[in-house]
Amino acid sequence: MHEKERHRIILSAVQEKPVATVVELVELTDSSEATIRRDIAALHVQKKLRRVRGGAEALHPPQFVGLAGRPFSVNQSINSRQKQAIAKEAVALCEDGDPIIINGGTTTFQMVHFLANRRLQVFTNSFPIAEHLLKNSKNTIMLSGGTIYREQNIILSPFDNDVTRNFYARRMFMGAQGLSPLGLMEADPLLIQAEQKLIDQADELIVLVDSSKFSKRSSLILCGLKRITTVITDSGIEDRHAAMLEAAGVNLIVAGVQEMNSNRSVTLE
Amino acid sequence: MHEKERHRIILSAVQEKPVATVVELVELTDSSEATIRRDIAALHVQKKLRRVRGGAEALHPPQFVGLAGRPFSVNQSINSRQKQAIAKEAVALCEDGDPIIINGGTTTFQMVHFLANRRLQVFTNSFPIAEHLLKNSKNTIMLSGGTIYREQNIILSPFDNDVTRNFYARRMFMGAQGLSPLGLMEADPLLIQAEQKLIDQADELIVLVDSSKFSKRSSLILCGLKRITTVITDSGIEDRHAAMLEAAGVNLIVAGVQEMNSNRSVTLE
């Protein structure tokens, strides 16, 4: 076996498992330990992997420290003041007993805090949302089936999911990457897929976006403005954007960040 | 077993319950107490867990009341020694890349620790299993859709679930309430429902039961003995029960609870 082939095998093996031992690699490549060690050493200086005693490990060990991968947990803290205010308004629309759909996302995730004392029927495709509500509330939780995508933290199935098709809600709540005259825009194709499966399963579509989203654009259009029932945003929204929504017949709720009585402690309760 | 692998298993175990004892970890990893102590000490200085007398605990331990209602978490500790040994044999049957189904239950839950270093395609209807694997392993996780039942910790849908129907596995692993000549018995009608949806989605049916289950009966029969490919149990199984399985053409694996020095403490710890 040639050197390059071994290197490919080694790199592949290191991706598959947290740590590939020298002995394993010997069996995989039918070469000697000495050779494998030399290979690992070479790949180590090439910064292709990290050399550890006993074998080698991937350079960027997908640190599944938390369920929320980096992107998710980082997003969590961005604009969390506004997001919480927006989420609060969203939950305020609901009454106990209502069936609702919460699409995965960092803004919609903030709804969980205000749902802690409620008793709704919540359908979601977000693993973190389901987990949190399950642990910290008495709501009925329904989950869509499929593969859990770690990066986006959503559950998605390539097949038409009858659980999804049979759950019909009064309202569906979702975030978005951007909101323009063209409609509701999203960046991640995976999220688009997930959202398109849900979007027709509710009477009303409630979109939760902070005001910065009105100036952002994205490549993928999910649906037109007319499909949206209500937009909840923060007071940073510009008049022209509000006018745009009004023209499309979309209700607008501006979450009052100011009315929260002196809570500099934004932390959740 | 490699150092990194042990560390993963230890961290996995610490997540599951408030405190993982050294003895438990020894059995989980097949290494000595000295090694486990050294590992715990190392992980302690790495701030990955907290070292306590007798073992280790998670850094951020209390997830409130906990997702698992009482019944689940209580069951968790009963006969956990045997359950872990049984679960270990179960995982040993699998090769990386295999598609498998893990039905929810306390015995099958123990498989998660041994899956920490593996890379399988795991389909489950158990929220805790999905959660744990998601957080502590690189396995691909697929979840069935539906309502999350808190008592039983399973996800169940009244509708035929296409995710389920389209996932076909090599092996399905499940626990049971009892095992008699009549077949596999279950007590909870809800569990029966969940299991019947999955049981035909795999080539082989592997049943994980501790030996006490052979003398227990239950009201509901899930399937006959002949449907079972393999039974994994502990060394407490009686000869007549082994004969019963043999007569039905069922493979039997006895998980070696190799006599630990003077284990008069059969009680749970």
Next chain:
DNA sequence: TCAGTAACGATCAAAAACAATCATATTGCG
């Protein structure tokens, strides 16, 4: 309080992993 037991730390020998070296095989090139 006072055993009795469990957990611990230190120590040392065995095992595993390693680095260095040399002999052999393979490859490339004149």
Next chain:
DNA sequence: CGCAATATGATTGTTTTTGATCGTTACTGA
């Protein structure tokens, strides 16, 4: 073809890790 350059595999001695033992310390229950 022959020779040199390089890669590979085997051998040996060294370092690291592991497991077992033993004396000490911390808990437990009467």
